[in-house]
Amino acid sequence: xxxxxxxxxxxxxxxxxxxxxxxxxxxxxxxxxxxxxxxxxxxxxxxxxxxxxxxxxxxxxxxxxxxxxxxxxxxxxxxxxxxxxxxxxxxxxxxxxxxxxxxxxxxxxxxxxxxxxxxxxxxxxxxxxxxxxxxxxxxxxxxxxxxxxxxxxxxxxxxxxxxxxxxxxxxxxxxxxxxxxxxxxxxxxxxxxxxxxxxxxxxxxxxxxxxxxxxxxxxxxxxxxxxxxxxxxxxxxxxxxxxxxxxxxxxxxxxxxxxxxxxxxxxxxxxxxxxxxxxxxxxxxxxxxxxxxxxxxxxxxxxxxxxxxxxxxxxxxxxxxxxxxxxxxxxxxxxxxxxxxxxxxxxxxxxxxxxxxxxxx
Amino acid sequence: xxxxxxxxxxxxxxxxxxxxxxxxxxxxxxxxxxxxxxxxxxxxxxxxxxxxxxxxxxxxxxxxxxxxxxxxxxxxxxxxxxxxxxxxxxxxxxxxxxxxxxxxxxxxxxxxxxxxxxxxxxxxxxxxxxxxxxxxxxxxxxxxxxxxxxxxxxxxxxxxxxxxxxxxxxxxxxxxxxxxxxxxxxxxxxxxxxxxxxxxxxxxxxxxxxxxxxxxxxxxxxxxxxxxxxxxxxxxxxxxxxxxxxxxxxxxxxxxxxxxxxxxxxxxxxxxxxxxxxxxxxxxxxxxxxxxxxxxxxxxxxxxxxxxxx
Numbered sequence: 312x313x314x315x316x317x318x319x320x321x322x323x324x325x326x327x328x329x330x331x332x333x334x335x336x337x338x339x340x341x342x343x344x345x346x347x348x349x350x351x352x353x354x355x356x357x358x359x360x361x362x363x364x365x366x367x368x369x370x371x372x373x374x375x376x377x378x379x380x381x382x383x384x385x386x387x388x389x390x391x392x393x394x395x396x397x398x399x400x401x402x403x404x405x406x407x408x409x410x411x412x413x414x415x416x417x418x419x420x421x422x423x424x425x426x427x428x429x430x431x432x433x434x435x436x437x438x439x440x441x442x443x444x445x446x447x448x449x450x451x452x453x454x455x456x457x458x459x460x461x462x463x464x465x466x467x468x469x470x471x472x473x474x475x476x477x478x479x480x481x482x483x484x485x486x487x488x489x490x491x492x493x494x495x496x497x498x499x500x501x502x503x504x505x506x507x508x509x510x511x512x513x514x515x516x517x518x519x520x521x522x523x524x525x526x527x528x529x530x531x532x533x534x535x536x537x538x539x540x541x542x543x544x545x546x547x548x549x550x551x552x553x554x555x556x557x558x559x560x561x562x563x564x565x566x567x568x569x570x571x572x573x574x575x576x577x578x579x580x581x582x583x584x585x586x587x588x589x590x591x592x593x594x595x596x597x598x599x600x601x602x603x604x605x606x607x608x609x610x611x612x613x614x615x616x617x618x619x620x621x622x623x624x625x626x627x628x629x630x631x632x633x634x635x636x637x638x639x640x641x642x643x644x645x646x647x648x649x650x651x652x653x654x655x656x657x658x659x660x661x662x663x664x665x666x667x668x669x670x671x672x
Numbered sequence: 673x674x675x676x677x678x679x680x681x682x683x684x685x686x687x688x689x690x691x692x693x694x695x696x697x698x699x700x701x702x703x704x705x706x707x708x709x710x711x712x713x714x715x716x717x718x719x720x721x722x723x724x725x726x727x728x729x730x731x732x733x734x735x736x737x738x739x740x741x742x743x744x745x746x747x748x749x750x751x752x753x754x755x756x757x758x759x760x761x762x763x764x765x766x767x768x769x770x771x772x773x774x775x776x777x778x779x780x781x782x783x784x785x786x787x788x789x790x791x792x793x794x795x796x797x798x799x800x801x802x803x804x805x806x807x808x809x810x811x812x813x814x815x816x817x818x819x820x821x822x823x824x825x826x827x828x829x830x831x832x833x834x835x836x837x838x839x840x841x842x843x844x845x846x847x848x849x850x851x852x853x854x855x856x857x858x859x860x861x862x863x864x865x866x867x868x869x870x871x872x873x874x875x876x877x878x879x880x881x882x883x884x885x886x887x888x889x890x891x892x893x894x895x896x897x898x899x900x901x902x903x904x905x906x907x908x909x910x911x912x913x914x915x916x917x918x919x920x921x922x923x924x925x926x927x928x929x930x931x932x933x934x935x936x937x938x939x940x941x942x943x944x945x946x947x948x949x950x951x952x953x954x955x956x957x958x959x960x961x962x963x964x965x966x967x968x969x970x971x972x973x974x975x976x977x978x979x980x981x982x
Contacts, residue, residue, distance in 0.1 A: 543897050550693055
């Protein structure tokens with residue numbers, strides 16, 4: 312029996328590791344250790360018509376080539392998708408002949424990600440993005456080996472003092488604050504629920520900002536926060552939402568990719584929802600009021616301009632409401648939006664011009 | 673604040689959540705119980721659940737027919753079970769390793785299909801809550817036990833059925849004998865391979881339903897890796913429940929209830945760090961196991977491939 316107790320313990324630990332992804336990641340890494348990782352480490356062309364005509368050698372030399380390694384899927388409606396969407400928008404802007412990008416998704420295993428980063432660097436990409444702060448130490452090792460290649464990683468402010476590394480992060484507390492202001496305005500029960508993943512990084516920033524936003528409007532409102540300890544447990548996130556609703560919440564928000572289940576519960580119970588990272592309106596158009604969306608393209612365009620002028624790194628960027636790196640996207644079909652939109656817009660302006668400062672714990 | 677935990681709303685909330693959370697574990701773990709009682713350890717449950725979850729969701733999403741979704745989930749679960757059975761029974765493969773292989777296959781396959789066929793997270797209208805007449809009107813009890821969806825009821829009905837089949841039927845006797853002493857069973861004319869094929873395919877089928885219960889009954893979405901380790905917990909629950917359906921039920925309920933309790937602890941603002949709160953279900957399960965280590969031993973032939981001696 313002892314043997315089996317051990318086995319059980321092992322199983323539980325394995326599951327805990329799998330589901331909680333106890334890495335010191337500072338933003339949503341999707342816990343998806345996949346066997347595909349090694350094969351996906353090979354740069355795979357996107358659906359973009361990236362293949363250049365063999366004759367256009369000159370044009371090829373001018374094409375700006377970006378490779379990105381990200382922790383979850385490009386369609387996670389959250390962290391990874393925000394980067395994929397940004398790169399797609401840049402490509403639309405610059406044209407497929409001037410800008411191409413490839414990606415490796417679901418790189419939860421940092422070792423695999425490191426291999427992919429090195430691989431991309433040695434293939435002569437202009438910019439290699441490590442979209443996840445857990446990739447930092449790998450990047451610190453790899454970047455000095457490729458002085459001609461520019462690297463970017465986030466979300467962080469640390470460039471390791473390297474000449475060819477950019478850092479980027481999102482001030483997610485800003486959109487969180489704006490969402491919180493709207494949530495407080497729209498709540499009738501004055502009980503508001505938050506479904507969080509792990510209490511760290513930009514998830515924590517968002518939640519703290521949201522809470523501050525609620526309390527700035529209704530100091531006596533009750534904000535119940537629930538961290539479920541996982542970036543992937545859709546079932547637990549959904550049950551957390553149900554718990555909030557039973558506790559009297561009539562407005563919910565949540566961050567990271569496992570909230571899709573929570574949004575469903577909110578819809579079922581006709582409870583309002585505020586999203587973050589990507590626009591989550593499509594999941595439940597009747598209850599989503601607004602989403603804070605990361606628009607990395609502003610920052611990326613700055614990096615691209617710097618790289619073209621010969622600066623390969625050494626700077627760090629912050630996406631916020633003021634520079635358009637974060638945008639509050641309202642759901643035009645939301646019936647309650649009109650009651651909160653004006654206040655939200657004043658709040659956003661206030662955050663932009665600095666007249667509102669967000670108190671963080 | 674601790675006293676808030678004892679209010680009716682909270683108690684009902686904890687119990688009703690626990691009943692729901694336990695549903696996928698029950699399907700998967702009861703299926704696994706059959707496999708292990710016949711001597712086969714299937715670690716691929718998680719993969720079977722994922723493929724089942726995707727299949728059910730995709731069928732329900734495209735056809736709007738939930739029952740067809742469940743049926744297809746059972747079918748693909750059964751197919752994965754069939755493959756597992758071939759590998760373990762005919763090829764005598766190391767069960768732990770091949771199970772992990774099937775897990776990774778299911779993880780990758782469900783992800784690939786999701787990306788190719790859906791492309792983004794969608795929602796579907798899943799099984800509605802069924803309020804059982806009279807019973808659902810009982811205060812408290814009604815909300816906890818009798819206002820759930822059909823797949824939840826199914827999971828709990830499965831427990832006595834599994835108990836009956838394992839303990840009171842000839843088939844159950846054959847399954848148990850194959851798991852305890854396949855040589856003796858073989859000499860008495862029991863077809864060891866066939867029984868194991870049956871139990872592994874049954875396990876796959878039920879894992880498929882476990883996945884469907886998530887994607888089209890409890891959550892009504894599909895996302896990559898949405899089972900998030902539940903298949904492995906289900907395997908652990910079989911050990912916890914000492915290879916008996918009732919024990920599995922107890923384990924699943926204990927784990928799920930503690931999980932919903934920790935959700936409430938956080939919501940009520942009881943000052944417990946979230947990291948500690950989310951550990952509770954695992955810690956309590958291990959403690960209960962340690963405290964109640966019984967004399968029940970595993971099926972003697974568990975993980976041992978059967979080779980007929982001539």
